[in-house]
Amino acid sequence: MKSIVKILVSFFVLLWTVSVKAEDGSRLWLRYETVSDPELLKTYRTQISGWRIEGNSPTMQIAAKELKQGLEGLLASPVTSVSDIKTGMIIAGTPESSSLIRSANLQEKLKGLGNEGYILLSTKIQGKEVFVITANKDTGVLYGVFHFLRLIQTQKSINKLDIINVPKTTLRILDHWDNLDRTVERGYAGFSLWDWQRLPEYISPVYKEYARANASIGINGTVLTNVNANALILNPDYLIKVAALANVFRPYGIRVYLTARFSAPIELGKLKTADPLDPEVIAWWKKKTEEIYRYIPDFGGFLVKANSEGQPGPQNYGRSHADGANMLADAVKPFGGIVMWRAFVYDNNVPDDRAKQAYNEFVPLDGKFRDNVLIQVKNGPIDFQPREPFHPLFGAMPKTPLMMEFQITQEYLGFATHLVYLAPLYQECLESDTWVNGKGSTVAKVIDGSLENHTISGLAGVTNIGNDRNWTGHPFAQANWYAFGRLAWDPFLGSDKIADDWIRMTFSNQKEFVDPIRDMMLNSRETTVQYMTPLGLHHIMGNGHHYGPGPWVDMGRADWTSVYYHKADSLGIGFERTAAGSGATGQYAAPVDKFYSDLSTCPENLLLWFHHLPWDYRMKSGKILWDELCFQYTAGVNSVIRMQEEWAKKQGMIDEDRFEEVKSLLSIQAKEAKWWRDACIAYFQQFSKRPVPEGLEKPEHSLDYYKNQRFYYVPGN
Ligand code: BDP
Numbered sequence: 001m002k003s004i005v006k007i008l009v010s011f012f013v014l015l016w017t018v019s020v021k022a023e024d025g026s027r028l029w030l031r032y033e034t035v036s037d038p039e040l041l042k043t044y045r046t047q048i049s050g051w052r053i054e055g056n057s058p059t060m061q062i063a064a065k066e067l068k069q070g071l072e073g074l075l076a077s078p079v080t081s082v083s084d085i086k087t088g089m090i091i092a093g094t095p096e097s098s099s100l101i102r103s104a105n106l107q108e109k110l111k112g113l114g115n116e117g118y119i120l121l122s123t124k125i126q127g128k129e130v131f132v133i134t135a136n137k138d139t140g141v142l143y144g145v146f147h148f149l150r151l152i153q154t155q156k157s158i159n160k161l162d163i164i165n166v167p168k169t170t171l172r173i174l175d176h177w178d179n180l181d182r183t184v185e186r187g188y189a190g191f192s193l194w195d196w197q198r199l200p201e202y203i204s205p206v207y208k209e210y211a212r213a214n215a216s217i218g219i220n221g222t223v224l225t226n227v228n229a230n231a232l233i234l235n236p237d238y239l240i241k242v243a244a245l246a247n248v249f250r251p252y253g254i255r256v257y258l259t260a261r262f263s264a265p266i267e268l269g270k271l272k273t274a275d276p277l278d279p280e281v282i283a284w285w286k287k288k289t290e291e292i293y294r295y296i297p298d299f300g301g302f303l304v305k306a307n308s309e310g311q312p313g314p315q316n317y318g319r320s321h322a323d324g325a326n327m328l329a330d331a332v333k334p335f336g337g338i339v340m341w342r343a344f345v346y347d348n349n350v351p352d353d354r355a356k357q358a359y360n361e362f363v364p365l366d367g368k369f370r371d372n373v374l375i376q377v378k379n380g381p382i383d384f385q386p387r388e389p390f391h392p393l394f395g396a397m398p399k400t401p402l403m404m405e406f407q408i409t410q411e412y413l414g415f416a417t418h419l420v421y422l423a424p425l426y427q428e429c430l431e432s433d434t435w436v437n438g439k440g441s442t443v444a445k446v447i448d449g450s451l452e453n454h455t456i457s458g459l460a461g462v463t464n465i466g467n468d469r470n471w472t473g474h475p476f477a478q479a480n481w482y483a484f485g486r487l488a489w490d491p492f493l494g495s496d497k498i499a500d501d502w503i504r505m506t507f508s509n510q511k512e513f514v515d516p517i518r519d520m521m522l523n524s525r526e527t528t529v530q531y532m533t534p535l536g537l538h539h540i541m542g543n544g545h546h547y548g549p550g551p552w553v554d555m556g557r558a559d560w561t562s563v564y565y566h567k568a569d570s571l572g573i574g575f576e577r578t579a580a581g582s583g584a585t586g587q588y589a590a591p592v593d594k595f596y597s598d599l600s601t602c603p604e605n606l607l608l609w610f611h612h613l614p615w616d617y618r619m620k621s622g623k624i625l626w627d628e629l630c631f632q633y634t635a636g637v638n639s640v641i642r643m644q645e646e647w648a649k650k651q652g653m654i655d656e657d658r659f660e661e662v663k664s665l666l667s668i669q670a671k672e673a674k675w676w677r678d679a680c681i682a683y684f685q686q687f688s689k690r691p692v693p694e695g696l697e698k699p700e701h702s703l704d705y706y707k708n709q710r711f712y713y714v715p716g717n
Contacts, residue, residue, distance in 0.1 A: 023655040025470025028213050028478055029505035032073030032153065036509055040155055045075055047158060048131075050082040054093025054100060058251035059138035062212070063092060063145045070149040085126045090148070092133035092141050100125055101134050109164065110136055116220070116253070117166030118144035120151075122159070131161060139220075139253035146216040154504040168448040171338075171374070171403065171458025172488035173221035173257065174214065175303065176465070180233065185226050186409050186546075186716045188416035189466030189473035194224060200244030207245060210465070211252035217485025221255045223460070227305035227342065229261035231268050234288060236295075243295040255300035257340070260328060262304065263312040264288070275317035276327035289331040301337035302328050303376070303460075308345040321345070321361065322368040329370035338456065340403060341369075343377045343393055348557045353575075353582035355381040359392045367399040374403040376460055379429040381584070382565075384412050384462075385538040386529045387425070389596065389606055392587035394443045395434030401454040404430075404447045404491075408480045409464035411546055413528050415715065416464065416473025418669045419643065419662070420528045421521035423483035423495030430491045435589040444491040459488040474665055475658050478506065479521065496522060513653045520646050523639065529605070531636025531673040535629060536574070536609035539565040540680070545714035548672065549679040552707055566608070568687045572615055573625070574608035585610060604628075615688045626688040633677040634696050640666070640673045679706035 035041040048071065053064040064081070067090065071079040082089070085100070093101045095110065104125055113119065118135040125132070133144040147165060151158055177185035178192035195204055214222070224242060225233050232238055246256040265271040265284040275281055292299050306313025306324055314324030325341040332339065346357040362375060369375070375397065380388025384407040394402060406426055413420045430444040441451055449457030461484040464472045472478050483498045499521045503514050532549070533540060540562040542550040553562040567575055577584035578597040585593045595601045596610045604620060607613065617625040644666045651659055678699035681692060683706070685699075692698050699706075 023657045025475050025478065025658060025661075026209075028471065029153075029482055029502055030213065030216060031505065032070050032149070034076040035074055035152065035155060037155060041075065044152060044158070045077065047088055048075065048079060048090065049086045049088030050080055051090040051092070052081055052083065053141075054091065055097030055138065055141075057097075057138050059142055059253070060093070060097065062215075062251055063138070063142045066142070066149070066212070067092065067145050070145075070152075074149070074152045085128050085130065087128045088130070089128070090131045090133065091125065092145060094135055094138060094141060097138070098134075101132065104132060104134075106132070106134060110134070113140060113164070113166055116140050116143065116218075117164065118147070120144055120148055120161045120163040120165075122161045131158070139215075142215055142253065143218055150501065150505065154501050155509050167218060167489045168450075168491060169457045169459060169488060170449075171221055171340075171456065171460075172219050172485065173223060173340075173458060173460045174219055174408075174463040174465075174484075175223045175227070175405070175460050176463055177226040177228075177409075178224065179226050180230050180238075184466055184716065185228060186407075186411040186462070187464070187466050188409065188715050189464060189471060189477070190468040191466055193465060193467055194241075194245065196238070196241055199241035203244060203248060206467070207248045211249045211254055213471075213481075214254055214485065215252040217482055218489040219485050220253050221257055221300050222249065223257040223259060223303045223340075225259045227259050227303060228309070228311060229259040229305070231261040231264035233258055234260070234264055234268060234292070236291070239292060239295040246296045246298070250298065255298055256296060257300040257303055258292075260302040260304050261312065262306050262314070262316075262324065273317065274312060276314045276319050276323045277317075282327055282330075285328060285331045289328075289335070289337070293335045293337075297335075299332075299335065299337060301332045301339055301372075303340040303342070304328065305342045305344065307347075308342070320365060320368075322365045325373045326368075326370045329373045333370070333372055338372045338374060339370075340374050340376045340460065342405070343375050343391075343402075344383075344405070346559060348559055353577065353584050354559045355577065355584045356392075356582060356587060359396060359587045362393060363396050365400075366397040369400050372456070374401045374456060374458065376403040376405045378405045378407075379426070382538055386413055386525070386533050387428075387536070387605060387609075388538065389609060390429050390432040390434070390443050392584070394432075394446045395436035395441055395451070395589065396587070398436070398452045401449060401456050402446055403457070404443075404459040406459065406461050406484060408461040408484050409716075410477065410480075411716065412541060413525075413532075414669065414672065415547070416468075416477050417665055417672070418528060419474060419476045419521075419524055419666060420480075421476065421483070421495070421499060421524045422480045423487065423498050424522060424525045426483065426487050427495045430487070433592070435591045441589075448491055459484070459491070461485075461488065475506075475662055476521070478502075507654050507658070510653060513650060516646055517650070520643055524643065527636050527639035527643070527673075529636070530632050530639065531676045534632035534636065535604060535625075536606040537566055538609060542711070542714075545711060545717040547711055547714045548709070549676045549683075549706065551680055551683045552703075566684075567612055568684055570687055570689070572613050572617070573629075573684065573687070574612040575610070576612040577610045581612065615690060623693075626684075626690045627693045629684065630681055630693050630696055633681055637670070637673045637677050640670045644670055674700070675706075679703075682706060 115137045118140040121132045135141045182192040263274045265274045269284045305311045307315040329339045343358045346354045434441045445451040479502045486498045499518045540551040542548045543553045551562045558564045585596045615626040619628040682699040682703040
């Protein structure tokens, strides 16, 4: 009888904990739910006796609020701010703000921390064992507070803390492709967060929440506007709104940047030209920049997309990208600003493989840029595809700091509908070896500046944030925002570790939940590659909106068509990029060129990126290429079904709200994965003229059926 009562009680407790709280995802990874392991909870409660934030700058006030909120939530007891030093106190401050910190003799340790690094340390102050969170600057302390709380959120030991954490990069930036009308280019989570119409008077509480979430992962900059830029943002009536946002973000260590439309001197200044060497143009930008800094004294600088996809740029006037970038760099230089100049340039009129064009354009300019210019390079040479090799520019411009541009929003990976954890994609690129200075010259070392000793370095992520309640549309898309921030801070972090932390903070610390969901996340990107673009296929999605498969797309500009990229014909499939084809492999260092060119070493997951091969080409599996393609597509679909099965087992382990939401989205993903598979197999089969291998399903519909699908109002377009 007793045990029945016990079971019933625990059942109701479980029911209460999982059902009482409505979880809409808005709290992201900063939920601060009470530590679920009762033993651990007891331990933390005995270890932590109180806290004290030394200093009262706006940043320190934020740190204090966070620590209080975090500890109260995690320990489910009011942990108070106290003034006397007790054992188990958390003391947070800088040597400048705190005599206690000064007394702890940390000068040596603090030396290497720079402006953003921090220390978490168990040490003695006034004879008492305490926790110290310290840094040279207040922002570092705030980062340290978030790290300390993360240890408890993820149920790690806080015994004998001795953590020194310094960001490996100086710029960790979110790029918003947000338009002034609040639509978001390639945004799938609602409209833009920036409520331009009601700014600057109305400061939405969301701005603070946004800044807080970013600070918790070390993001220190935000580009507010779309790279396809609107010059109006540079007008005073908008600058005053930008300033209001900058004021909110500043205490969180976040600087504001804007995209600069190259033709702004014509559009706003009524000049006849935007030629970067024209004295009037130079003067216009100088004046404009001074004006911006009057509104926003710590304005970060400009991000520029020039001479690409219809955007104006220096080449309209016969000038180079360096001429354009340097003109703006000179304008922001006196104020400590920077220019992020994008290398995403290609032109339909250039009769060369699109994958080669950025390299051809930029390598000759190495050494010609001002020291406050970074060249922002997409991870791969085409365009944020599910899988690309690393961009050949990495390592090829040693005199110029190159900044990574990753896409967090899933333009080519299922929008905000498909569960795709992107950290493995990022990691794969960062770990790639460019070989430019011999073995070990990884992309990560190029972009953190260590390979060529650059003082500015960074990563930009095209964000997936919108005004959806859960910020990112898909609850798991939050993990991509999170992972980007963690990797921007430390490009050498593993995606598994990041996923582990994120799951624990966002959902649960329960091992039965964490382990399988982490595995599911880690596999999810490969799964998506399989059902969309296996074996190195790329750019075969629907035209314009990029929704769903479109391997048949063959209209308009060649470099916007699928047939240009897959080159399927009766003989075979794939884009020959070796010396026998476009020669793109020649843009890599010799060992990499050889590695990709040689069929025996070229990874099969990039095979058709680099090689055009006959349908009966023998794969490592022993299957012929056509059969392998069908198997890969099928494996992708089956993996999604396994994700669904895995997720179904998690019912009751987390809140019903998010459980149901993910479940529904997975069922859409399964449907769309099959659509991708069936449409692509049906399409390529006309060329291979071979049957779908035995044991695999035939496409459900005819090719015409897939080709005739029409979609209106696709989001993000
Ligand atoms: C492409 C997007 C387009 C962007 C472009 C860019 O489809 O909307 O403007 O990238 O990065 O992938 O500039």
